[in-house]
Amino acid sequence: MQFVTRTGFHDLNLASRKAEETGPFSILVSFYVIRELEKKQESKFCSLVFVALRRYVAVAWLETLVGPLGISSQPSEKELISCLRSGLILCNVINKIHPGAVAKVVECNSHAQSLSREFQPPPAYQYFENVRNFLVAIEELKLPTFEACDLERDNLEAGSVAKVVDCLLALKSYHECKQINCGNGNGYYKLTRSPMAMHSSTKIHLQASSESCRRLDMSAACDNRQPANGEIHKIEDTIVKQLADYMVDTKENINDNFLGSFQKRNPDSIKVLSKMISSCLEEQLQNKIPELKSVYKDFIKESNGSVVHSTSMPLQDVSSFGQFQDLKDLLSRTKREFQDLQSQLQKDLKNIGSQVEEMSTAAVQYHKVAEENRKLYNMVQDLRGNIRVFCRIRPVFCAGTKNVIDFIGEDGSLVILDPLKPRKDGRKVFQFNRVFGPTATQDDVFNETQPLIRSVMDGYNVCIFAYGQTGSGKTYTMSGPSEIRSCTNDDGLSLPDATLHTVKSTSDVLNLMKYGEVNRVVCSTAINSRSSRSHSILTVHVHGKDASGNLLRSCLHLVDLAGSERVDKSEVTGDRLKEAQHINKSLSCLGDVITALAQKNSHIPYRNSKLTLLLQDSLGGHAKTLMFAHVSPEEDSFGETISTLKFALRVSTVELGAARLNKESSEVMQLKEQIENLKKALANKEAPSTPSYKIKESKSPFEKQRETIERTPPRTRRLSIENGSGMKAMNVEDRRRPKTPSTLTRVMRLSSEGKDNSQIKLSADVGKSLPASTVSEQKYSHFQDAEAVTKQFVNLCNGSSMMEISHSNAPRSPTSSSFQKQALKTDCRTKIPRLQLPNTSEPQVHARNGIQNVMQSLISTESQTANGKGSQIRKSLRTTIGKLLSGSGKGNLQKTLELKLPVMRDGNFHDLKSPVVHAKTARRESLTGVQTSIRSRRSSLGGKPIESSTPMSNNRNAKTPPPVHPSAKTTERWL
Numbered sequence: 005m006q007f008v009t010r011t012g013f014h015d016l017n018l019a020s021r022k023a024e025e026t027g028p029f030s031i032l033v034s035f036y037v038i039r040e041l042e043k044k045q046e047s048k049f050c051s052l053v054f055v056a057l058r059r060y061v062a063v064a065w066l067e068t069l070v071g072p073l074g075i076s077s078q079p080s081e082k083e084l085i086s087c088l089r090s091g092l093i094l095c096n097v098i099n100k101i102h103p104g105a106v107a108k109v110v111e112c113n114s115h116a117q118s119l120s121r122e123f124q125p126p127p128a129y130q131y132f133e134n135v136r137n138f139l140v141a142i143e144e145l146k147l148p149t150f151e152a153c154d155l156e157r158d159n160l161e162a163g164s165v166a167k168v169v170d171c172l173l174a175l176k177s178y179h180e181c182k183q184i185n186c187g188n189g190n191g192y193y194k195l196t197r198s199p200m201a202m203h204s205s206t207k208i209h210l211q212a213s214s215e216s217c218r219r220l221d222m223s224a225a226c227d228n229r230q231p232a233n234g235e236i237h238k239i240e241d242t243i244v245k246q247l248a249d250y251m252v253d254t255k256e257n258i259n260d261n262f263l264g265s266f267q268k269r270n271p272d273s274i275k276v277l278s279k280m281i282s283s284c285l286e287e288q289l290q291n292k293i294p295e296l297k298s299v300y301k302d303f304i305k306e307s308n309g310s311v312v313h314s315t316s317m318p319l320q321d322v323s324s325f326g327q328f329q330d331l332k333d334l335l336s337r338t339k340r341e342f343q344d345l346q347s348q349l350q351k352d353l354k355n356i357g358s359q360v361e362e363m364s365t366a367a368v369q370y371h372k373v374a375e376e377n378r379k380l381y382n383m384v385q386d387l388r389g390n391i392r393v394f395c396r397i398r399p400v401f402c403a404g405t406k407n408v409i410d411f412i413g414e415d416g417s418l419v420i421l422d423p424l425k426p427r428k429d430g431r432k433v434f435q436f437n438r439v440f441g442p443t444a445t446q447d448d449v450f451n452e453t454q455p456l457i458r459s460v461m462d463g464y465n466v467c468i469f470a471y472g473q474t475g476s477g478k479t480y481t482m483s484g485p486s487e488i489r490s491c492t493n494d495d496g497l498s499l500p501d502a503t504l505h506t507v508k509s510t511s512d513v514l515n516l517m518k519y520g521e522v523n524r525v526v527c528s529t530a531i532n533s534r535s536s537r538s539h540s541i542l543t544v545h546v547h548g549k550d551a552s553g554n555l556l557r558s559c560l561h562l563v564d565l566a567g568s569e570r571v572d573k574s575e576v577t578g579d580r581l582k583e584a585q586h587i588n589k590s591l592s593c594l595g596d597v598i599t600a601l602a603q604k605n606s607h608i609p610y611r612n613s614k615l616t617l618l619l620q621d622s623l624g625g626h627a628k629t630l631m632f633a634h635v636s637p638e639e640d641s642f643g644e645t646i647s648t649l650k651f652a653l654r655v656s657t658v659e660l661g662a663a664r665l666n667k668e669s670s671e672v673m674q675l676k677e678q679i680e681n682l683k684k685a686l687a688n689k690e691a692p693s694t695p696s697y698k699i700k701e702s703k704s705p706f707e708k709q710r711e712t713i714e715r716t717p718p719r720t721r722r723l724s725i726e727n728g729s730g731m732k733a734m735n736v737e738d739r740r741r742p743k744t745p746s747t748l749t750r751v752m753r754l755s756s757e758g759k760d761n762s763q764i765k766l767s768a769d770v771g772k773s774l775p776a777s778t779v780s781e782q783k784y785s786h787f788q789d790a791e792a793v794t795k796q797f798v799n800l801c802n803g804s805s806m807m808e809i810s811h812s813n814a815p816r817s818p819t820s821s822s823f824q825k826q827a828l829k830t831d832c833r834t835k836i837p838r839l840q841l842p843n844t845s846e847p848q849v850h851a852r853n854g855i856q857n858v859m860q861s862l863i864s865t866e867s868q869t870a871n872g873k874g875s876q877i878r879k880s881l882r883t884t885i886g887k888l889l890s891g892s893g894k895g896n897l898q899k900t901l902e903l904k905l906p907v908m909r910d911g912n913f914h915d916l917k918s919p920v921v922h923a924k925t926a927r928r929e930s931l932t933g934v935q936t937s938i939r940s941r942r943s944s945l946g947g948k949p950i951e952s953s954t955p956m957s958n959n960r961n962a963k964t965p966p967p968v969h970p971s972a973k974t975t976e977r978w979l
C-alpha cells in the first residue's frame with residue numbers, strides 16, 4: 005500500500021501520538037487506519053494507537069459510573085494515572101459494580117478540593133489504602149490487576165498504564181456482563197488487553213471459572229473484516245489513501261484539525277467512514293467469536309486430546325489469547341512442517357522402496373548368476389576332470405580336548421587353528437568341494453556322493469577313496485558305523501586273491517563287503533582300537549544294457565585306505581610296525597603319483613606300488629574320482645590334519661580330463677560280434693587240422709550264394725583286418741591289380757520291415773539274376789564297393805574307443821582276398837589273438853563289397869588255404885573300421901541303414917548285419933540326376949558309375965596298395 009511504503013517507524017510513532025490527541029471520531033479514523041496497518045503488519049503503530057483508544061474508552065466508561073473525572077475525555081497516560089492515584093475513583097467504581105467490594109473507602113477530605121485542584125497528589129496513605137483495597141477486590145473477582153506502584157510513578161514505565169487500562173476495561177466487561185446476565189455469572193464478559201501487554205505476556209491462564217463470565221475481545225485480533233458492499237470498499241480505499249497522504253504530508257501537524265480539514269475536504273466520506281467502522285467492529289465481533297471458538301476447541305483437542313464441552317467459551321485473559329494465537333501459528337507451522345516431513349518421508353519411502361526393489365531384483369539375478377556360475381564351474385570341473393575332494397571331520401572323542409577346527413563353510417571352506425599359535429596367526433584356510441562336519445551323518449555323505457554312483461550306472465568309471473590319518477574315520481565313511489569286522493579269521497574264510505562275484509542284489513554286495521572286512525587285518529593301536537592294517541578296495545563292475553540296447557560297462561572302486569600313522573604315536577611294534585611302514589610307503593607312493601599328476605609330469609610313477617597300480621585307471625584315466633579327506637579334530641593330531649589337508653588340496657588340482665562314457669551302441673556290438681565270428685571262421689580255416697569248410701545244403705539265399713560261388717569261383721577282393729605283419733605277404737602284383745567290377749552278383753534288397761526302410765538285406769545269389777519283381781529300382785541296389793560299406797560301418801559307430809585294431813594300407817583293387825592277421829583289443833586290456841589268414845592265389849576273383857567281400861573271402865579262402873598265399877585286408881576297410889572304432893561318424897547314425905549279412909557260426913550261416921547308406925544313395929541320385937541302376941556301380945571314393953560289364957581295365961577307381969616293406973609291422977591304434 006502506498007501509505008505503508010511511505011511511512012517509516014518514525015511516522016508510526018507520530019501517528020500514534022497524534023491519534024492519542026484526536027477526538028472520538030478521530031479515534032475511529034485512527035482505528036480504521038490501524039486496521040489497515042495491521043493488514044500490512046505494521047503492528048507497532050497499531051499497538052500504540054490501540055493503547056490510546058482503549059484508554060479513552062476506559063475513561064469514558066469511568067465517567068459514566070462516577071461522573072466527570074476532571075480530565076479530558078482523551079487523556080494522556082499521565083493524566084489518567086494522576087486521576088486514579090488516590091484510589092477513590094477506583095473504589096467507588098468497583099463498589100458501584102459490586103457493592104461492598106471495598107468496605108471502607110478512605111474518603112479524602114480534600115477530594116472535592118482535589119477535583120478542583122487537578123494534578124494535586126493526595127496523601128500517600130490515603131490512596132495507598134484505597135488502591136490496595138481496590139486491587140484486592142479485583143483479585144477476588146479474578147480480573148486482571150496491576151501493581152499499586154503503577155499509580156505512584158511520575159515517570160511511567162512502558163506498559164504500566166496499559167495494565168491499569170486493562171484492569172479498568174476488564175472491570176467494564178465484567179460490569180456489562182453482570183448487567184446482561186443479572187449476575188448469574190454464566191455469561192461472557194469482554195476482556196480487553198492492551199496490545200503491548202498481549203505481546204509481552206508469556207503465561208496462559210486457562211481459567212474456566214463459573215463465576216467469571218468472560219468474552220474474548222475480537223477487536224485487536226480481527227483481521228477479517230469484509231466491506232459491506234463494493235462501494236464501501238472503494239470509498240474505504242479512497243479514505244485510507246487520503247488519510248495516509250494527509251498524515252504523511254502534514255507529519256508534525258496532525259491535531260484536532262486533522263479530521264476537521266479531512267471532513268472539509270471529504271464531507272461524505274466521513275459519514276461513510278463512520279458507518280463503515282461501526283459495522284466493521286460489529287462484524288468483527290460477531291464473526292470472530294464463533295471462529296475463534298472453533299479454533300480454540302481444535303487447539304484444546306489437539307493439545308490435550310480432549311474436547312471442551314461448554315455452552316460458554318472458556319475465557320482466558322488477553323495474554324492467553326495472544327499465546328493461543330502464537331500456539332495456533334506454531335501449530336499450523338508445525339502442521340505444515342509435519343506435512344512437509346510426511347511428504348518427504350513418502351518420497352524417501354518411495355525411493356527406498358524402489359531401491360529395495362532394484363536390490364531385490366539384483367539379488368535375484370545375482371542368485372541366478374551365482375547358480376549358473378556354480379553349474380558352469382561344475383561343468384568346467386567335469387570337463388577338466390578334476391578329482392573332487394570332500395573333507396570329513398570326525399567327532400571329538402575325548403571331551404575337553406582342544407578342537408582345531410575353527411570354521412566349516414557351506415561352500416567347502418575349512419579353517420584350521422594352529423594350537424601353538426595365537427588365533428590371529430594360526431588360522432589356515434582350505435577349500436574343498438564340500439566339508440562334512442562332525443555332526444554329518446552317513447546319509448549326508450551319501451546324498452552328496454549319490455550322483456557319482458549314478459554315473460557308474462550311466463557307464464562311467466568311478467573311484468571313491470578315503471584318505472587320512474589313522475583313526476580319522478575312513479572306514480566309518482566307507483563302510484558305515486556297523487563295526488562287523490573280525491580280527492581273526494576263525495571261520496577259515498580267506499580271500500588270497502581277488503575274485504569276481506556276480507551279484508544280483510544289494511545284500512549280495514553287502515555280503516561281499518563283509519567277506520572283505522573279515523579278511524582285512526584290524527588291530528588295536530595307541531591311536532585307534534580298531535585300526536585297519538591294509539587297504540580295502542571293493543570294485544563293483546557294472547555290465548548292462550540301457551533302454552536303447554546300448555551296452556554299458558563301468559566300474560566303481562570303493563577304496564578304504566589304511567591310515568597314515570606316525571609309529572611313535574601309534575606305538576606299534578613287530579608285525580604291526582612293518583604293516584605301518586608298508587602302509588606309509590604305499591601312501592607315500594600315492595602322494596608321488598598325485599604330485600606327478602598335479603604337475604602334469606610326463607612320467608607318472610604308478611608302478612611304484614600296488615595301490616597306485618590298481619588306482620591307475622581312476623587317477624590317470626577318464627574316470628570320475630572322489631576323495632574323502634578325513635581329519636581328526638583333536639589338538640594333538642594337528643600336524644597330521646594339516647598334512648592330510650594339504651595332500652587333499654594337491655589332489656583337488658589334479659586334472660583327469662573329461663570322464664569317458666563306456667557305452668557301446670547296439671550297432672557297434674553287432675559289428676564286433678561279426679568280427680568275432682569272422683575271427684572264429686578264420687581261425688577254423690587256419691587250423692591245419694580243421695576240416696574243410698562244409699556248406700550244408702540249404703535253400704537259404706546265402707546258401708544259394710555259396711553254391712554259386714562254388715560253381716563260379718568269384719574274383720574275390722582281398723580284404724583283411726590285419727596288422728602290419730600281414731603286409732609281409734602282400735603280393736605287389738596283387739596290389740597293382742586294378743579293381744575289377746564284379747558281375748551282378750550282389751543285390752541289396754531294401755527291407756520293407758524296417759520303419760524307415762533302414763534295413764537292407766543282402767542277397768548272396770552270386771551270378772544269378774534276380775527276378776524283375778524283386779529286383780526293382782526301389783528295392784534293390786548294388787553294393788558298389790567295400791569302402792562304401794565300411795563307410796556306412798563307420799557311420800553306424802557311435803564312438804567306442806575301447807577296441808584296438810591294427811591295419812595296413814591295403815589296396816582297393818578287388819583281387820584275390822585273404823584275411824591276414826588281425827589284432828583286436830577290447831577294453832584296452834583284453835587282447836584278442838591275431839588271426840593268421842591264408843592267402844589266396846586265385847587271380848580272377850570277383851570283387852566283393854564290404855562285409856560281403858569278407859564273407860566271400862572267408863568262403864574262398866576255405867579252398868585256398870592250401871595255397872599258403874597271404875591275403876590282404878583292404879586298406880579302405882581297415883581305415884574305415886579304424887575310424888569306426890575311434891568313434892567318428894556319429895552324426896550320420898540316424899541316416900544309416902543296416903546290412904544284414906549271413907555269417908558262418910558253428911558251421912551254419914546266419915544273418916550278419918552290415919551298414920549301407922540308403923540316404924547316401926538317394927543323395928547321389930538327387931545330385932547326379934541319374935537313378936542308381938541295379939547294374940550300375942560306383943566307386944566308393946566318388947568315381948563315376950560304371951557298368952557292371954565294364955572291362956576291368958576301364959575301372960579307373962581301382963587302386964593299388966602302396967608298397968610296403970615285407971618286414972614292416974605297422975600297427976595303428978585307435979583310442
Ligand SMILES: Nc1ncnc2c1ncn2[C@@H]1O[C@H](COP(=O)(O)OP(=O)(O)OP(=O)(O)O)[C@@H](O)[C@H]1O
Pocket residue numbers: 397398399442444472473474475476477478479480481485532534535536537565566567568634
Ligand atoms: N563320523 C563319525 N561319527 C562317529 N564316529 C566316527 C566317525 N568317524 C569315525 N568314527 C569312529 O572313530 C573310530 C575310528 O574310525 P575308523 O576306524 O573309521 O578310522 P580309520 O580312519 O579307518 O582308521 P584306520 O586308518 O586306523 O583304519 C571308530 O571308532 C569310528 O566308529
